[in-house]
Amino acid sequence: MSAPVIDISGLHKTYVSGLRRRRVEALRGVDLIVPPGEVLGILGPNGAGKTTLLKAVLGIVRPTRGQARLFGQPAGDPSARRRLGYLPENHRFPTYLTARQTLDIYGRLADVSASDRHERIPALLEQVGLASWEDARIGTFSKGMMQRLGLAQALVNAPDLVVLDEPTDGVDPVGRRDIRDRLRSLKRAGTTVVINSHLLSEIELVCDRVLIMNKGRIIRSGTVDDVARQGTGWRVEVDILPEGVDTGSLPVRVEESGRALVVDDGQPTTLNALIDHLRASNVQILSVERHRPSLEAGFIDVITNGEAAS
Amino acid sequence: MRPFSGMTTLSGSLLLTFRELWAMRLTQAMLAVATLAWVLLSFAMNMDVVEGSLTALRIFGFETKPMEGAYDEATGEFVQQAVSLDSFVIGINTFVFGAAYFLGTLLGLFATMPLINGFLEQGRVDLLLSKPLSRARLLLGHLSGVWATVLVLAAYLVGGVWLTMSFKTGVWIPQFLMAIPIITLMFAVMYAVILTVSILSRSSGLGLVIAYGLIFFSIILASHEQLVPVLSARSAAIFMLFYHLLPNMAEVVVVQMQLVEAAAVITWYPLVSSLLFGIATYGFGFFWFSRRDF
Numbered sequence: 101m102s103a104p105v106i107d108i109s110g111l112h113k114t115y116v117s118g119l120r121r122r123r124v125e126a127l128r129g130v131d132l133i134v135p136p137g138e139v140l141g142i143l144g145p146n147g148a149g150k151t152t153l154l155k156a157v158l159g160i161v162r163p164t165r166g167q168a169r170l171f172g173q174p175a176g177d178p179s180a181r182r183r184l185g186y187l188p189e190n191h192r193f194p195t196y197l198t199a200r201q202t203l204d205i206y207g208r209l210a211d212v213s214a215s216d217r218h219e220r221i222p223a224l225l226e227q228v229g230l231a232s233w234e235d236a237r238i239g240t241f242s243k244g245m246m247q248r249l250g251l252a253q254a255l256v257n258a259p260d261l262v263v264l265d266e267p268t269d270g271v272d273p274v275g276r277r278d279i280r281d282r283l284r285s286l287k288r289a290g291t292t293v294v295i296n297s298h299l300l301s302e303i304e305l306v307c308d309r310v311l312i313m314n315k316g317r318i319i320r321s322g323t324v325d326d327v328a329r330q331g332t333g334w335r336v337e338v339d340i341l342p343e344g345v346d347t348g349s350l351p352v353r354v355e356e357s358g359r360a361l362v363v364d365d366g367q368p369t370t371l372n373a374l375i376d377h378l379r380a381s382n383v384q385i386l387s388v389e390r391h392r393p394s395l396e397a398g399f400i401d402v403i404t405n406g407e408a409a410s
Numbered sequence: 411m412r413p414f415s416g417m418t419t420l421s422g423s424l425l426l427t428f429r430e431l432w433a434m435r436l437t438q439a440m441l442a443v444a445t446l447a448w449v450l451l452s453f454a455m456n457m458d459v460v461e462g463s464l465t466a467l468r469i470f471g472f473e474t475k476p477m478e479g480a481y482d483e484a485t486g487e488f489v490q491q492a493v494s495l496d497s498f499v500i501g502i503n504t505f506v507f508g509a510a511y512f513l514g515t516l517l518g519l520f521a522t523m524p525l526i527n528g529f530l531e532q533g534r535v536d537l538l539l540s541k542p543l544s545r546a547r548l549l550l551g552h553l554s555g556v557w558a559t560v561l562v563l564a565a566y567l568v569g570g571v572w573l574t575m576s577f578k579t580g581v582w583i584p585q586f587l588m589a590i591p592i593i594t595l596m597f598a599v600m601y602a603v604i605l606t607v608s609i610l611s612r613s614s615g616l617g618l619v620i621a622y623g624l625i626f627f628s629i630i631l632a633s634h635e636q637l638v639p640v641l642s643a644r645s646a647a648i649f650m651l652f653y654h655l656l657p658n659m660a661e662v663v664v665v666q667m668q669l670v671e672a673a674a675v676i677t678w679y680p681l682v683s684s685l686l687f688g689i690a691t692y693g694f695g696f697f698w699f700s701r702r703d704f
Binding site: 115155158159161162178179180181182184186188190191192196201205206207208209210211212213253 | 419429433528531533537547703
């Protein structure tokens, strides 16, 4: 098995600020392994520790305890970052630069040779849809264009690992689709991608694995289906649900419309018991369908119920 | 790893700083002022020299007769006499040095404050830190860009004025060129203050206030020979402690003056102690920059 691209064990980060030495525990014992080629999505509410986790991996913040390794080398070792592309949240490029100058300077900083820069920069600008803007000052760019440029910047060194913090923030639907397509092509090329995003639909569409963080801990990790399965069940649509029909002790809830019942526990026995009960009450069943909640529903469920890490 | 790969990252850091300075119009403004000084001295100023003394000076056609007081040993009286050409050249160059040294440093520090702000800005610095270069190298790249720019500007102004005056008068005093490294080094010392305070406090404004405070305090420190005798022993000790610890920006002017007048420099201490202060401050800044989270 290939060595992991990211290997984190027992990572803690406590920020101490102010004269009163206020302590904020941003990470509380995070363990994570990201194998090569995986596309990993990190989800979590604001303040969950997602950005701190990414920054710890990149050596931008220093862990209080624990260990983070990048390509087998300690996070913070500059040589490990040679194979890395990073797009920070709310990135700020100097506004007086043009798109091409930006990629040239950040390409140099990423140790990309002059010949590679010469070859890659026009291609990247084309891929992110900024080819016709290459000589425009980026101070005139919209938020979405800046995100596209940020993505191109993250790819300028043809990295093996791409870390994207809110890559579609401020991007219009067409731009989001373009970024998704770019991520898919990275995935096909075997690039490891770590995405931190609030847009759960984005994560759902491109990620192999999702982890949910809350209060500095990973509280759930698995495939999109694994996470979304929380609350998976059946939806039973009925003609009319007469008053007095009691679903008894079955773990079933009635939708607000009063015309459908949802079996939340995902157990076939519950579904059958419900159908038997409804039929016995002469309730006409119109349809029974598998109820597969979105990742968003799974995410909310995990956060609300504070599920333990799996 | 490619050969010279470290140079590529360093060139990126330097280029970023140069472009930022250029975009702030700071470099162009300084170059314009320096060019104006050259042009003024080259074309707008004409001199009449008789037996090594300046008998008449015309600036933009307006004539003046520069005079200086001198002690006449024969009569024992002070008399007015034409300024010697050497004195005039020294005066012009000293004026340019003084303007570049104090005004240039004060304006330069003020103008470069946004540069540090930008460098340490969230969303910018974290992106820079994700690149394959060490924090020390990143900071060194930024500083090298600033130092190199100041060096070029100082060389352009001082060197240009020196060349113009030398060609025009035939008086060549190469020691004037020492103003170039002195201006650059002392700017670097004061820049260390802004940079380090900014790294510590995330406020370049505070850094600027402290740097300005140190410059003005150095004027008081420069009077140590007059002040210390009138202070109590305890106050004098504290005063001298500051004198030794803090940069002696004002007193460095004396070193330059002694160099220009071809006199032996009585003491290099103000320059040396200032440089030591700068080195220590940069050391602390580098240490903190390498430690802190962004």
